[in-house]
Amino acid sequence: QAHRSPNNRWIVGCNDSDGVGRGGHREAGNGRVILVDYSADKVIHEQICFARPMDAAVSNTGGYIVQDGGFGSTLQGDVVAIGVDGNERYRRRYGANVYNIGLSPCGRYAAVQTANAPSDDGNLLEVLDLDRGAALFSVQPSTGWADKYSFEVDSEGRLTTLGVEHNGLGRFTYSASGEFQDVQEFQAAQLEKGDYATKLMAARDLLKAAATPDNARKTLSTADSALAGGAKDRPDWSSIAHRVRGESYEVLGQLSEALAAYEIALSLNPKVGVQKRAVSLRKQIGAR
Secondary structure, X not given: OEEEOOOOOEEEEEEOOOOOOOOOOOOOOOOEXXXXXXXXXXXXXXXXXXXXXXXXXXXXXXXXXXXXXXXXXXXXXXXXXXXXXXXXXXXXXXXXXXXXXXXXXXXXXXXXXXXXXXXXXXXXXXXXXXXXXXXXXXXOOOOOOOOEEEEXXXXXXXEEEEEEEEOOOEEEEEEOXXXXXXXXXXXXXXXXXXXXXXXXXXXXHHHHHOOOHHHHHHHHHHHHHHHHOOHHHOHHHHHHHHHHHHHHHHHOOOHHHHHHHHHHXXXXXXXXXXXXXXXXXXXXXXXX
């Protein structure tokens, strides 16, 4: 895989192969990493010290980072910063697989997101200050796994904002201390732009946080949109959509409509979790 710097001068290539097999899970045989000055058409250096270099990112200065998956089946990953001179600047080992990485154009800051793991390093979003050799912040990501990262710095090169980009949803920001700044914007994007699964999970979270009539109208519309967007063809997701519809109707005081939605949900999945609500609604409606 080849990774280009924002100014198009530098390219880092990483190859997760020992030169004999295809790469992937193994117990020995290092891969290769090379740094190329594209403007000069010159290989600056080659590294064969990485076990399984699976991803990389390069800055406008020629400094870069490598994600090394390591040997064996242990959930782990190293993120290693290398200078243009080929010397190691910083290394951080995670007790979880590294999901993806990003590097600021100036080369000072790296973003690392880990996959789920039964350790303190599982499901983390971390920003590393490579100049200081320390984490700037480490948080459980409010937005889940991002697709890309962007970095905003002030006139003195200090990080002010980390942007996380989610395909189809947009860009959202964390402060330099790790506080998520776009809670409402992210929620709105999930409800309006997400796939049917994203929409339904966001709708459930919204009603759970505040079961107001305004939110109920939003979640009812979202559930209908999710069904039209493909959930109706999946009994598991369709049952969740009808549960959301039922919960929304209940908040709005439309009990007959809520019961009808719950009955559809139960017909699709008897364990969807609304059996008691359906029984209660039948009693309420029958007592009128």
